[in-house]
Amino acid sequence: ITGYLQSMYSKYDTKLWGMKLPRLAEANASARETFTDIHQVLAYIFITLLVIHIGAAIKHRLNGTEVTRRMSLWK
DSSP states (O other): OHHHHHHHTSSSOOEETTEEOOOOSOOOHHHHHHHHHHHHHHHHHHHHHHHHHHHHHHHHHHHTOSHHHHHOSOO
């Protein structure tokens, strides 16, 4: 969502799978910069949570707990 808002306030058209998306707002450098900052912060938070999640899964796997087995599709 923040990526779309970021591109919506850009001076360039936004395309999704080759189709031009409607422009819902005029180009605004200040708003674009704000949404760019929000987008970057959320991306770093997501990556951090993903790394923590993978690390916790590896920890449980190495400790021999049955947590990963219960989550597995192939029991």
